[in-house]
Amino acid sequence: MTSTSWTAANSRRLARRERRRQLGPLAILTHVALLVWTVLTVVPILWTFLASVKSEDEIFGDAWSMPAGLQWDNFARAWEQAQIGQYMLNSVIVVSFSTFGTMLVGSMAAYVLARYPFRGNRAVYLLFVSGLAFPVYLALTPLFFVVQNMGNVPLVGPFIGLNTHAGLVLVYIAYSMPFTVFFLSAFFRTLPTAVGEAARVDGASHTRVFFQIMLPMAKPGLVSITIFNVLGQWNQYQLPLVLLQERDKWVLTQGIADISTAAGYDQDWAALFAALTLAILPMLVVYTIFQRQIQAGLTAGALK
C-alpha cells in the first residue's frame, strides 16, 4: 500500500520534471507575457477596491500602503450622499424597459423583414441597417430638440420629454434598432420554415406563429442580442448626458462621471472609490457567472 502510493507520487514528480524540462525559454516567455497582461488588467481594479476602504488621508498618502482600518462607511456615503443607490436604481429601471422594448420591437421588425416578402421590404431593411454607419454625434443636437418637442405632445408629452426615463427608453430602443434588426433578421432567415407553415395550416394566426413558434426557436440569437443590448445600454453615457439634465433622474454612468469631474477640491475621494467599486463589482460578478454567454453575445455580431 505504502509502496504503491510512493511510486505514484514518484512518477508524478518525474512527470512534472519532464514537463518542466520541455518548457523551453519560449514557453516561459509565453507565460510571462500572459501574466504581465493579467496583472495590467486586474491590478487597477483591485487597487480601486483597496482604496475604497481607505480613509481620506490614506488615499492621499502612498498609493500602495495598506489601510490601517477598513472604512466601510465610505460605501454608506457613496450610496446615500453621492446618490449612487438612486442612480443605480434609475439605470436598472431604464435598461430593463429599454432592453425589453428593444427585443420586442426589434424581433418583430426583424421577423417580418426576414420572412415576409412585400413591396418595399428591402428599402425598410436598408433604412434600419444604414443606421449602423452613422456616428451618433451627428444626430445629437437635433435629437435634443426632438425629445424636447415630444414633451409638448398632448397627453403623453410630460412622460416622454426631456428629463424623463420613458423618453430615454424610447431613444435607446430607436438607436438599438440597426444592430438588433440586422442581426436578428439574419438569424430568422436561418431558421426552418416548415414548423411555422404547419402551424399556419392548423389555423394559427401570423401573430401566434411568431410568439409561440418562431421566438422560442430563435432563443440562442435572442439571448446573444439581449446581452449585447443590456451591456450597451447600461454603459451608455452620451445620450443620457444630453437628455437627462436633472440630477435625480441621472443614470449610473452620469453619477460616476460627475463625482470625479464636477466636485472639485472639497471632494469626498474615499466615497468616489467606494462608488467606483459599487459600479464595478456587480458587473464583474454577473460577468463571471455568465461569461460564456456574454463573450458569445458580444462577439456574435462581429462573426456573422
Next chain:
Amino acid sequence: MFQTYRRGLFILSFLAAPVTLYLVYVISPYAQAFYIAMTDWRGVTATPNFIGFDNFIRLFSDGIFWKAVTHNAALLVLLPLLTIVIALFFAFLLNVGREGRGVAGVAGSKFYRVVFFFPQVLAVTVVAVLFQQVFRPDDSGMLNAPLMALGLGPFGFLSDPGLAFWSVLGVMVWQAVGFYVVLFSAGLASIPRDMFEAAQIDGAGRFSLFFRVTLPLLWDTVQVAWVYLGILALDVFAIVWVMTDQHGGPDFSTTVMATEIYRNAFQYFRFGYASALGVVMFFFTIGFAILSLRLSRRERIEY
C-alpha cells in the same frame, strides 16, 4: 383575399412601432442635422438663419477643429494597430501556443480568456474615472508611486500635454484588447485543427505557424476587427470627456471631434456650428468605411 388582407395587416402592425420610433428618433435628427449645419442657429431665435457653407469655412480655419481631427486620425491608425497586434499575439498563445506535439493552448488559457475580458464589461465612464485615479500626478497615484520609488517621475500622465494623448490611447487599448482576444480565439477555433498539425508535421516552427498559417486564415476576422476599432477611434467621446483635464485638455492636447461637437452644442450653444462638425465627422466615418471595404478586398481562403 381575406388571407392577403390579414397578411398585410400583420406586416403593418409588426412594423408600425419600430419604423415610427426609428423615423422619429434616428432618421429625422440625422436629416435635420444637415440643414442645421447650414444655419447660424444658437437656440435663442425661433427661426435659424440660413448661411450656406459659412460654418464649414469657419471650421477649416479653426485650430481646435484640426487638433481634434489630428487626434482622431492618430487614434484611427494607432488604436487598431496596437490592439490587433497585442490581441493576435495573445489569441495565438492561448489557442495554438503550447509547445511540443499537437495543437493546444497554454495551460490556464481559460482563466486568461476570462480575465482579459474584464475591462470590456465595464462602462467607459467607469474606466475613465478609474484611470483618472491610477494616473494621479503624485505618489498617491497607482502608477506614479512605484515609478517614484524607482527614482523616476512623477509623470503628469494627464496634466502633461505631451503625455496626455498617449494616456488616452493606452486606456483605450487596455479596454479593447480582451474583446479582440476572444474574437480572434473564436476565429481560430473555427479553423480545422489539422491545418496546424499538417504545418507542424511539415516542420513549421511557432513563428511560421503564426505568420504563414494563423494570420492568413484569420485575415477575415482581422479585417472585421480593423473596421470595429476604426469606428471606435472615430467615435471616441466618454474616455476623453471624463478622464482628461478640461474635457479634452490640457490645452486641447487630447480633444477629439465628438467632444468638440458636444462642447459647441451644449456648452457654447452653437448648434449650427456643432452640426457642421457632425457633418464633417459623418463624411470621415463613411469615408473610412468605404476605404476599408476597398482596401481589404482580398482572396478569401476557403477551408
